[in-house]
Amino acid sequence: MKITNHHELRRDVSIDCSSPILTDQSYKNACDINIIMANYAKTGLLPTFREQNPIYIDNTTIPNLMEAFEISNRAIEMFNDLPPDVRRLMDNDPANLEQFVLNPENAEILAKNGMILKQNTQQTVKPSQEVTHGKDDSSSNQTA
Secondary structure (H helix, E strand, C coil): CCCCCCCCCCCCCCCCCCCCCCCCHHHHHHHCHHHHHHHHHHHCCCCCCCCCCCCCCCHHHCCCHHHHHHHHHHHHHHHHCCCHHHHHHCCCCHHHHHHHHHCHHHHHHHHHCCCCCCCCCCCCCCCCCCCCCCCCCCCCCCCC
16 A cells, blocks of 8 residues: 655646637726726725616515516517507517607507507496485385
8 A cells, every 4th residue: 555645746837828819808907906996095085987876676576487488479479460550650679669669649540450449438427417325315206
């Protein structure tokens, strides 16, 4: 039995760094903490970043990835089931559907193709008719 130590089991490993660098080096100085702190020491100002208000969302209603993918595919299939002339009005882009539907000028086209129901503009109850409910007004409900 031969006794070995851990120094005998090591292998020499070398890394070849002769290939060109694939990362963008133009941000090197902007990311170097030493340069950032040196500029802060000179000017007293930290670098400015794009100001953006935080966005808070309720993500409890968001389905998992597979369900979201199925919902998206169903929406695209439903859009593709629309008549070609209607899709052409939206530049064949499902993202334009919402703006197209919300535009009141397109209501006639949408109703013609069965995408929305036409609103009934006739009133069925005249404003002068009064409906009475209750036991006190029994004189108007008498029959001969």
